[in-house]
Amino acid sequence: MPASASTALLTDMYELTMLDAALHHGTEGRRAVFEVFGRRFPATRRFGVVAGTGRILEALERFEFSSDQIDWLHDQRIVSDEALDYLRGFRFSGSIDGYAEGECYFSGSPLLTVESTFAECTLLETLLLSILNHDCAVASAASRMTIAAHGRPCVDMGARRAHERSAVSAARAAVIGGFGGTSDLEAAKRYGIHPIGTAAHAFTLLHSSEREAFDAQIALLGTGTTLLVDTYDVTEGVRNAVEAARAAGGELGCVRIDSGDLVAQAFRVRGQLDAMGATTTKITVTNDLDEYAIAALGAAPIDSYGVGTRLVTGSGVPTAALVYKMVACEGPDGRTRGVAKKSESKSTVAGRKTAGRVFDADGYASEELLVAGGTPEEGLAELKRQGARPLQVPLVRAGQIDAAAWSPEALQTAQERHLRSRNELPYQAWRLSEGEAAIPTRYAALS
Secondary structure: HHHOOOOOOOOOOOHHHHHHHHHHHHOOEEEEEEEEEEOOOOOOOEEEEHHHHHHHHHHHHOOOOOOOHHHHHHHHOOOOOHEEEEHOOOOOOEEEEEEOOEEOOOOOOEEEEEEEEHHHHHHOOHHHHHHHHHHHHHHHHHHHHHHOOOOOOEEEHHHHHOOOHHHHHHHHHHHHHHOOOOOOOHHHHHHHHOOOOOOOOOHHHOOOOOOHHHHOOOOOHOOOOEEEEEOOOHHHHHHHHHHHHHHOOOOOOOEEEEOOOOOHHHHHHHHHHHOOOOOEEEEEOOOOOOOOHHOOOOOOOOOOOEHHHHHHHHOOOOOEEEEEEEEEEEOOOOEEEEOOOOOOOOOOOOOEEEEEEOOOOOOEEEEEEEEEOOHHHHHHHEEEEEEEEEEEEEEEEEEEOOOHHOOHHHOOOOOOOOHHHOOOOOOHHHOOOOOOOOOOOEEEEEE
């Protein structure tokens, strides 16, 4: 496999040095269980959205060390020859369970549960966390934005505000959070997302007049296109846009406003459009939008929103702050026992968790139930006894990846799943103000 295609070095050095030390001590083969979870939410998040699982599975398919990567590790003396021999033939052979992509999650929720040898589990840490911490943050921000939009479409226009590769990942995560399109063509092609975009101010400035620019755009894209009307004067821009479409024999599809007081502008533009008889022409707005700005625009006659910077940077929460911790490990006697950190403010709960969601009499979620310890079968039995809906699904079994979880169809399924999951949450989950998580997390220990 070419080094450029391999994901094996998307890792921190200490994962390889831990592997090396375990090999020398003879403990690398001990069975272990690791979990990905978040300890707590920031005040601005009342729930999180699982996103990135499909990307993890696709990356895991390519998690193997190429010959030139092995040579580089050797030249840099990163690990011993014994460790290099282990890495040469590495393929993950364990199992992974996780929350289905699009599901809402809460404090302590085991988004992923990885079970294999210590060596295999430890090698995956950075890959899993780097994908989930980014994608969950973007999807959670996108969900808040689509809540604020109250059914009006939101589209991703953030590619120029992020690293070129993270912009592609952000577009996918935004769809899971409810967005309907992206300006990023790489994301559109790779993930089957609806591409959007027409022209920037530069196109208008290229021409000798605004009307000439609009005529040129309509000649290519048709009257259903979106015209940017605030390069010069908005009132004059709207008039030119409507007349250009009518001269081409149709009604203009949409006008875009990208500056100024968007609320006041939207009302003035809607009034002007209606007065000109362009009652079907829609209005879309851009310009540094986030969930709070979108909410403030709720009373304005706006039909859709284009969101950039705040979306791709998580709207103030650029990382989901997820961690990857060992919760069970095989001892020298061959028995697997729960293990936990006792560090102040960073303690963990021992034992593999089986996760479920409990609902009240009205059908709304009331708590996240995490059954700690025992086998997965025992955990599921306890969830059933307490009336909780199980949340985890198999993603990898004995190294075999569920390819359907990262197919193009999986993205639309994840978006639909998220909307259902979000609709199950109580009212406080939908508030944009700071506050506690929408539902509490409760642990139930199995002996």
